[in-house]
Amino acid sequence: MIMFSRDELAGAFERFEATVARAAETRDWDPWVEQYAPDVTYVEHAVGTMRGRDEVRPWIWRTMESFPGNHMTSFPSLWTVIDEPTGRIICELDNPMRDPGDGSVISATNISILTYAGDGLWRRQEDIYNPLRFVSAAMKWCRKAEELGTLTDEAADWMRQYGADARSTEGRRQR
Template identity: 80%
Template structure:
């Protein structure tokens, strides 16, 4: 374990800014401010996508992920809870990933755990996202089936279903 030099208050304020930045990115669909809150040498571990080192490896990945289905249909990424670990300078949180309303008010989402390690000066030096990818696939299939039932399934979602949803 590494020892942190950051106070609980500083970590809480930094996480509050992280949440606000992520929320703005989700609303504006501009992912650069999200990436810019990482240190230049960020270590980003994403269990399905792999390990990325440095902002300029994270940036194209996050843009591609969030601007193609199903990421492009996720509306926000609020934390449902978080824990501040002062001794390591980490925030551990559960992030929700709700998808847009398919047309009848239904909320379909999946969650992930994120472990963020603070670098100081408002930057994060490490993020690890932990989740079961099959839960995200299941939620996306559920969303697609609901949208199909309602007649609101967009072409990109139908293409995704044809490829990953178990249909021919």
């Protein structure tokens, strides 16, 4: 096993975070994918295991350009651990959603384990989270946006799909 220095791992993760921040800002997800080795293994527990950039790329575009991903504004790390012997970065990433219209901050977090390949590339990423927390956060955002009159049609469709009739919840609350 190749050992990478703490400085190299920290620098690579700093570049990873900057690339992810730019992707979230520009909504161009290709640079995010390009920081993975061509034969990356990406484990996403709710979706499955993707192998190679060619499997990761369409998934990330689809995920981040549809609700609720397209309402997530950034993915900052809340804490990180650098594990030199394994070449891994273990971190908790926040996934805040855009302001529904009243300054609310609604988000969910996940744990990510990134394994470094060298040369600024990552050979593996595993995202660990409770999907129900993401559904709950997105539903909370939808309800708040509905109250404020900022609920998009796409979010309303998602809300109906996951258990709430977006156009009739207000009426139920008033009864």
